[in-house]
Amino acid sequence: MKIALLGYGKMGKTIEQIALQRGHTIVIKAKNNNYTITEADIAIDFSTPSAAYNNISNCIENNVPVISGTTGWLEDYDKTVALCQEKKGAFIYASNFSLGVNVFFELNSYLAKMMNTLKDYKVSMEEIHHTQKLDAPSGTAITLANDIIKEHTSYNSWSLEQEKEKALPITAKRTEDVPGTHSITYKSDVDTIDITHTAHNRQGFALGAVIAAEWLYGKTGVFTMKDVLNIS
Numbered sequence: 566m567k568i569a570l571l572g573y574g575k576m577g578k579t580i581e582q583i584a585l586q587r588g589h590t591i592v593i594k595a596k597n598n599n600y601t602i603t604e605a606d607i608a609i610d611f612s613t614p615s616a617a618y619n620n621i622s623n624c625i626e627n628n629v630p631v632i633s634g635t636t637g638w639l640e641d642y643d644k645t646v647a648l649c650q651e652k653k654g655a656f657i658y659a660s661n662f663s664l665g666v667n668v669f670f671e672l673n674s675y676l677a678k679m680m681n682t683l684k685d686y687k688v689s690m691e692e693i694h695h696t697q698k699l700d701a702p703s704g705t706a707i708t709l710a711n712d713i714i715k716e717h718t719s720y721n722s723w724s725l726e727q728e729k730e731k732a733l734p735i736t737a738k739r740t741e742d743v744p745g746t747h748s749i750t751y752k753s754d755v756d757t758i759d760i761t762h763t764a765h766n767r768q769g770f771a772l773g774a775v776i777a778a779e780w781l782y783g784k785t786g787v788f789t790m791k792d793v794l795n796i797s
């Protein structure tokens with residue numbers, strides 16, 4: 566496929582390596598909105614929270630299927646879905662494209678469902694990322710928190726504050742060079758259960774995004790990584 570990389574930073578460059586290894590060509594390496602999307606068969610957006618919606622809607626308007634991994638723009642997600650449906654386009658967003666994290670999402674939901682009957686355990690979450698990250702908490706932490714809230718009746722929201730009524734507390738730490746670590750902890754007076762996913766580098770996110778692009782090409786609709794990986 567002829568791929569447009571919308572965002573040619575840490576992720577764009579890692580996706581380029583994986584896409585070339587898998588036989589694709591890169592026709593656009595955008596660092597701003599100065600590009601002509603119609604040159605591409607498909608676009609992969611890993612840009613910035615303020616740029617993502619314009620990039621994605623530009624693709625949909627021009628009938629170019631688009632994958633987005635950019636986080637921190639989800640206030641515009643519903644509008645994007647409506648546009649994609651109206652234009653009969655193709656779109657996938659995932660807060661995390663790593664295959665391991667997508668298994669971790671399933672584990673998190675299953676654990677939350679079991680723990681819902683054990684109200685002595687309090688849930689908390691910690692995410693750690695590199696210091697250049699623009700958004701907090703991470704998109705992945707928000708997905709994990711929303712999945713817990715769906716299963717666990719003690720929580721109806723998440724918060725970066727630690728002691729908020731019915732809110733699942735998330736701690737967001739920024740440490741140089743950390744690609745992404747997410748932990749969920751259930752703590753009672755007698756013991757603790759922790760589950761953690763640790764990314765060792767950005768290759769897993771990039772591989773998942775290229776697999777999603779290969780899967781989306783030729784389809785119409787709005788999809789998620791659950792559709793791509795056929796898990797759960």
Ligand SMILES: NC(=O)c1ccc[n+]([C@@H]2O[C@H](COP(=O)([O-])OP(=O)(O)OC[C@H]3O[C@@H](n4cnc5c(N)ncnc54)[C@H](O)[C@@H]3O)[C@@H](O)[C@H]2O)c1
Nearest residue numbers: 572573574575576596597598612616634635636660661662
């Ligand atoms: N979903 C996932 O699996 C996943 C994994 C890693 C990172 N991310 C997210 O991807 C995004 C990018 O991460 P990164 O580490 O590569 O950031 P980065 O800062 O290294 O790169 C961002 C790039 O976007 C470019 N950019 C700015 N405005 C643009 C525009 N209008 N059009 C196109 N490009 C533009 C910048 O010049 C830069 O090259 C972040 O939102 C991050 O949270 C998601």
Ligand SMILES: O=C(O)C1=N[C@H](C(=O)O)CCC1
Nearest residue numbers: 636660661698703704705745
């Ligand atoms: O490096 C980042 O930025 C990451 N962003 C995603 C998130 O916000 O969850 C995925 C992990 C890496």
